[in-house]
Amino acid sequence: MSQRPSLTYADAGVDIDAGNRLVDEIRGPVEATRRPEVIGGLGGFGGLFELPVDRYRRPVLVSGTDGVGTKLRLAIDAHRFDGIGIDLVAMCVNDVLVTGAEPLFFLDYYATAHLDAAVAAPVIKSIAEGCRQAGASLIGGETAEMPGMYASGDFDLAGFCVGVVEYDARIDGSRLSEGSVVLGLASSGAHSNGYSLVRRILDVAGATLETRLGDQSLADALLAPTRIYVKAIQALLAQVDVQAMAHITGGGLAENFARVIPDHLAATIERSAWTRPPVFDWLADAGNVSEAEMDRTFNCGIGYCVVVPADQVAQAIDVLTGAGEQVFELGRIHARENAEDDAVRLV
Template structure:
């Protein structure tokens, strides 16, 4: 369960040898503060408790997280697992000293990969590595992770806080997580279910999500010399560039599960690194294709800002960023209206972007994006 990486605390002390006194070193003098790690774990406990599902066994602080799979509920359960991180979006969080939103990003990157196959996210374990443990900062990160787990309906049952002095700068940190979900074998979603005539439905992204931030930082701060505190009118509500960049990744897990429950869904595609074409193709069987109509949506304003400021070509933009589409559902043709109604009821902006056809392979992006206004 959540703990620091250290087994016991050391203290500086002196050893007398004849007339000389030799000062020995300790874990703390080497840069690892066990007490700070313990305080960080204690600060995380209230957030973790809010995520606990009935299947969680035991409390917080053991060596392993336990989760009792309800064998009476499932006939032939398949366990699904996924692991991911947030990437260099953390640089923005560290510069702004805002640390809770990236915890939501972390959960989204894991659970929305799980749900692609139809799996319900059950539990998640996280890993936080930092140059120096600051309990308040760790608590903020953990609170964001806990919020993300609540949005996804899964439990945060364990993790690790590792202090790496001399390897990482004191203010630096990195986070990752592994999630586990479950799906009935006969309800497994994927390319083998997709047929010609199926319709692709896009779900709006909340922004950049958590991919491509190395290119974002080069475009906006390397080329554009912009400031994170700059108010950008296109973002609305006096929103700064920093606030927009830290917009948390939308978590689609519950939306997708509800859609699969109510409608005949054949596959999902989580649009992350590789963009729309690079991820949607992973949900298509050989011999079938989708021509995506760019003219059905306008990308979020932040994409235009990144492209214009950095002078980036459209092909590079589309293979790096989601361009406003965070998740795609591929549904039976007679399920389109019902699917859109389910997503609308869940306050997810959704629209059709293309049809699965024979006579080709892969994903083609056609037409021009709608312009704002």
């Protein structure tokens, strides 16, 4: 009678030692995101963060979670991983920022069939870079090796962010008033939305990531990391009366901005206020995509919106440009004539 072999976790496709080596490799970049409020280090069962209650009378925690969608498929196909983690952080912290909150800490979830440090390490290091840009600590995460759940070479990402804002300083659009001005901050490209359509356009047009778009490749244009607006907006909040903000993600400018406009008000946005970046023109042409579909799928060059009083526009633009942002005066807030009218109209 033959003796059955003794099976190990490695025989099932999970390499515990590889996971431990990955933790050692990313320890430095993760530590570089450390804020004074972080307690302990990597390796615990939970990330500890001391809430800075001495800075607040009535602190409100703001949470957000997101992924990067099928942009990840392009990154895997191009084998370019140094920006996708920034995308992950940006999608979460920019959402939290809309409330006026300061992002405090971030956690990530990385799931794959077989852990490959040559892929996982640059991804997680780019997550740490995104946290550094946002001023948030990367205090923990999970790396899950799940053979049979993912195809070989594939992986998925999710992110989780927590921020804090003073109760009386939270921003929700309720203080919007007629005559206030809408400012748009330039995006760095398609950010992390609309990539299922992007991939379909590439297929229909017979294009590849190596196809040239002016002086760059489509890979350069389509995999440019999502812009993180945290530090610029924090500088703005300290100096200007910001009445509302919106992160322009899936649904485009009109649908996202409409989420923060009260029922009695509306906004008219002038298309001529900014020039759509070339990558969006290429997508529209190569895919024969209508303007209406472009508007509701992509940010089309505006990644974030803020609304300020008319008498503070010049100061707001100075602050934002001084923080490195490209700013456009998009339009104004006005009364909504009928309840059935669109909250945001692009003209």
